[in-house]
Amino acid sequence: MSVIDVFHAPRDFTFSDFGTRDVSLSDGDTVMLRFPRLDASTVRALADSVRRHREETLARYSTDRIVNAIAQAVELWTDPSYSERRLAEHLIPAITGYDASMVRIELKRYMRMFRRRELLRFVDDELDCPQMLDEYRPNRSGGYTRLYGPELSFHVFSSNVPGIPVWSMTMSLLTKSSILGKSSFDEPLMPVLFARSLASVDPDMADALAIVPWRGGTVDLEDAAIGEADVVVAYGSSHTTEAIRPRVRAGKPFLSYGAKIGFALIGHEALRADLYADTVHRMAIDVATYDQQSCLAPQTMFVERGGAVPPAHVAELLACELESQQRKYPRSTPSEEESLAIQRLRSAVQMKALMLGAGPLAGACESDDDSMASDDPFVIQSRSDTDWTVLYYPSVGMADSLSTPLNRTINVVAVDHVEDALPVLRPYTQWLQTCGVALEPDRLFAVAQRVGAMGIDRICPLGEMNRAKSGWHHDGGFNLLDLVHAVDIERNTDVYCDGFDMDVE
Template identity: 85%
Template sequence: MSVVDVFYAPRGFAFDDFDTHDVSLPGGDTVTLRFPRLDAGMVHTLADSVRQHRDATLARYSTDRIVDVIARAAELWTNPQYPERRLAERLIPAITGYDASMVRLELKRYMRMFRRRELLRFVDDELDCPQMLDEYRPNRSGGYTRLYGPELSFHVFSSNVPGIPVWSMTMSLLVKSAVLGKSSFDEPLMPVLFARSLGSVDPDMADALAIMPWHGGTTDLEDAAIGEADAVIAYGSSHTTEAIRPRVRAGKPFLSYGAKIGFSLIGRESLRTDLYTDTVHRMAVDVATYDQQSCLAPQTMFVERGGAVPPAQVAELLACELSSQQRKYPCSTPSEEESMAIQRLRSTAQMKALLLGAESMAGAADGASDNPFVIQSRSGTDWTVLYYPSVGMADSLSTPLNRTVNIVAVDHVEDALPSLRPYAQWLQTCGVALGPNRLFDVAQRVGSAGIDRICPLGEMNRAKSGWHHDGGFNLLDLVHVVDIERNTDMYCDGFDMDVE
């Protein structure tokens, strides 16, 4: 039995007491996860330690140097034999229940977002002058501007998608903030492994990081961390993020990333005879990746009539493709509560299909009708496709996730947009399969409906570097701006005895 530490602290920081949690691996092996027992005093001490290390190193680094360190750490993950990557690929599937092949593929893709060229693109996209994080630089008004990040940021990491903590940690490091991270017991490993990678590249900078798991709702620990931090960043369910919000004092930056809903718009041009197979495959990839647990994943897909394949047949083809995905990347086992929610949704949709089917058959002379239906996995709740012939028939655009998706037929994809308004605060990503002559017009309307990211079908779970998470700024929302106003420098020149 091997022991793996699922915490990270600055060098020299010692813990006296530990708890453990055993994880069973395929083949019968067991790994013991070890983590320290914490109290509020230790949280205060950790916060003080990382803040001091930040002042000594990170605060003095140039932005370019920080980018270089993060990029070098991420580059280590491009080597399949890198020990931390191998450990992640071995343990994360066992901890989370996600398919091992899916984890291996998605982590490999995800970590490449943090290579130098991607980080530079991201920083330059968000900041007109990244050097303002290092010193006062001329601004357009004729004065000078400097950007200051928080000395310490407290992060509440979620467990639904492995790797997301890496993004959050990177955002704080880029604005020269020390990081105190609370990881989840449902996936405590990835932020620790990335911290180790940073430590192998630049141990001084990595000393500005502390990652600790503890149970959510442990208010004495959370209050200690919130009180110490200059900014709070929380991921998780809406319940989790809203429980934290009142405890963050006014004026302190609080960025929350709660539950979201994604959807897709499938145009008739993507359902041509030479394209529909690829389109349906991409739909299935978006649904199957991490079992829709990502806030980027689609829960409802609007399919336009008029293509070579009608929407009802698209639903049937999607069911076949999800069955193939299940054989290739088996779905994780949902909780009892999640399974019950899926079964209830299936039953409700099937009852509606029976009632509407009886009514339409009674009123149709030729017996032809377009009725709702449900296609589901043969065993358990591995996947579910619910088809609705019109927008009004779907009770909700959200689903219980775990590869449960609505397919809604529309005459035009624009017909779907009014149904999105009640969900505006929860909307996140829109995957599109549309012709170029329609993209920007539809994007204009989708943006006004509340969506904040539009991407190709099949790439909904793979946000690119530079995206604006939940429609906000990842760096600018963390910094405060100090301006030296125009003519201040010339006024100060007057106190130079040598100035004429």
């Protein structure tokens, strides 16, 4: 049986006690995941270690050197035969339940976001002068500014989407922060593999990283890490992030990325006879990718009337596309609670349809039920269990909620104009994040102007909702600026200090 370590620590740090967890692979083999057993004193010792290594190495690196090291590590992942990539493609599906082909494709795309040219976009997009991370540089007010990152950042990683920890780790490294990362037992591998890649390129830099898993809600370990850190960054459910927030003392930065709701606006122009098939295919990709577990994924799609196919028929076509996606990329197995939530929602919409006199539709792409042609609510569901669900509503007033139980469960809501969707978004402002659009250019910016006012922080093409681009502002904030603090030398200070130079006239 192979043993895989799902932790990373500085080379001079040792653990004394370990636990294991067995994972069964699709080929019948079993691997053993090994992890350290921790107590609060070990967490504090880890924090001290990475902080010391940062002071000796990372804090003295130039931003260019950090960018180049990360880029070299990421470049390794562009080789299909790279050992860490092959390990990720082999084990992550077994650990998470995600389809292996989907993991392979999405990880390949995701890691390319951190190539050198993309990292430069991260830095240049937010900082007028990236060298301010290295030294005092002239600012526009006539003085000088230097940006300082945290000595230690504590990251609580989520397990819903493999690869997200790479984003968080990269942002901290670019600010020259050491990292103490808590990974999830539901996906403890990817941040460790990325740390190993960094270690193969720059082992001194990788010594400023520590990644260890422990059970969420282990208060003594979390409090030890929070107490040591200068910044706390938490990903996960709203319950997870809100449980941590009160334990971060006032004045200490706390960046939380909890559950969010995405939606799509599909104009009639995207449903022309020559375009609607591609549009529906893109809708299905956004729903199926990582089973909507990403905070970027859509839960409701607003479809405008007036196209070559009406919204009700779009819902039927989407059901067929989701069935194709299920055959190509089977959905992971949801929990019993998640399955029950999907069944309850299906039943609620079917009951609503019956009360309105329409026949509830069950099954996939195979019924001639008149409810499909009428403009009444209906449900189209997978023939097998809760693999996917399309809930159709003929108006925004019919939809009880814009959120769903996820796991490829999607609302399709008909509107006369896509702008009709905007008023119903207002109660969800604090949870909104990504808006996928399929609109002609003349409408894009007018709609974007109004959508932005609703709380959305990202607008992207339909079919790319789960694939944020480098430089985007996560939850409307900044990737680097939210991690640093600025120190200014005010103008004339240097001139005043010149007066103490005996050689100055």
